Amino acid sequence: MHTNLFTGRDLALDVYSSNHPISIVTFEARNKHLDALKPGAFGPGFGKGRFAPQGFNEFIIRRSRNHWYQTSEMLAVAEIVNRVAAGTKVITYGGNMGGFAAINFSPLLRASAFIALSPLYDIQQGNEAGDTRWDGEGRLLDFQYNFIRAGECRKSQGYAFFCADGPDAIHAELIRRETGATLVPVPFGGHPCSFYLNDTYKLKPLVSEIASGSFDLDRFYAVLDQRTLDTHYPYERASILQERSGNIGEATRQARIAVSKNDGLKRLQVRLGNLLLKEGDLDGAEMAFKRAIGMRPVDPVAHIRLSYVYAARRNFDDAVAEMERAILMDPIRAEYHVRLGEWLVRKGDLVAAERAMMRAIELKPDAVVAPVRLKAIRLKMGALSILGRLRRN
Incomplete structure (x- = not known):
């Protein structure tokens, strides 16, 4: 039975209750499309509908901004969960920002265990982990409820x-220092590792086994060993390492294998396209980038890379068109306007190229490249103007 238990400015709480002796409390991960301070729309909730069908009570804590759960509303939500889940075994669960919360609020929620995927120990500026990935949010937020760092977990x-x-390995070691966490490093996945875990072990059985006390770490790793080679992860990493070593042919071969394992993942198509572009296979690169665009038309990256294919063919009309599409999707990236200006110069449209460089300088006044390019464009415009007058005379 679904019930909304709380809706505030920062948090909302839903429960799918089945009177089960185990309650799973889930926290949403960070959303790059949300602000740290200004609330947006509430998300659907992390793992929504994943555990209630298995019979567990499913508490879903949803967030309207990337506040890292550093809000007084969390205290009110915890009080409600504690009252409704009284008499049940509570398991907290989340990834990234939600992984931090799953650990951080486990004492407040009287949890028997937490399950945290790619959890963070601290993101504030100058944090002990030396991690600057979320510096912007770390500067804006007051982590008054960082119970891990305060030694309360x-x-x-x-x-x-x-x-x-x-x-993430550094964060994990700090978390182990301040909690009773069992660290479970996995060989692939990056941040977050939830996709890799779901592609191999599967998250539903993972959480269910931990919640019911039947999780076996040796069996977990045996399953990973068995299933990982059927995924794209090892081949994607091999491609990256081969490219770093300058072995573009082998990097491309590994990228093709990765795509064959998961042909619906945009970043794999972009990686393959980039490698084919380096090899001079413009038709293959064009095909890969167009597949990536088909998967996610609103992502500017594949459009930018496709513009390089057209530029290599000296088809600057289409190169400009693709850069303009990318700029429509992300209009405040100065480097996009610089690249557009360069293609416009090659196309012969100096007036539009001048506008593009001026926009790049407006967006990033301290940049070096755009002013140099703008000066070159104006010198060329001046030279052409003089040449035109000489011809008329």
Whole structure:
């Protein structure tokens, strides 16, 4: 039975109750389309509908902004959860920002265990992890409810899953220092690692097993070993490493294998297109970028890369058109306007190129490239003007 238990400015709380002895409390991850201070629309909730069909009571904490749950409304929500979930075994669950919250608020929610995917220890400026990925939000927010950092989660138990190859490993070690977490490094996935876990072990059985006390770490790793080769992750990483070593042919081969394992993932198509462009296979690159655009038409990256294909063919009409599409999707990136200006110069439209460079300078006044390009354009315009007058005379 679904009930909305709370709706405030920052948080909303829903429950799907089935009178089960186990309650799963889920926290939403960070959403790059939301602001840290200004509320937007509430999301559907992390893992919505994943656990209630299995019989568990499913509490869904939804957020309207990227506040990292540093809001007094969290205290009111916790009080409601504690009252409604009284007498049940509580498990907290979330990823990224939600992973931080799953650990951070586990004592407040009287949780028996937390399940955190790619959790963060701290994101404030100058944080102990040395992580600057969320510096903007870390400067804006007052982390008055960082109970992990305050040492108030020492007795909290649970599992922290994270990609071993990246900065999340530093956060994980700090979390282990301040909690009773069992760290579970996984070989792939980056941040967040939830997609990798769902593509291999699957998240529903993972959470269900931990909640019911039947999770076995050795079996978990055995399943990962068995299933990972059927996913794109190892081939994508191999492609990246080969490209860094300058082995473009092998990088392309690995990228093709990755695409064959998951042909619906945009970033794999973009990676393959970039490698084919480096190899000079313009037809193959064009096809890869167009597939990426078909998967996500509103993403500017593939349009930009496709413009490079057209520019390599000296088809500057289409190169300009693709850059203009990218700018419509993300109009405040100065470097996009610089690239548009360069294509316009090659096309021969110096007036439009001048406008593009002036817009780039307006967006990023301290940039170096745009003023140099603008000066060159104006010199060329002046030279052409003089030449025109000489011809008329």
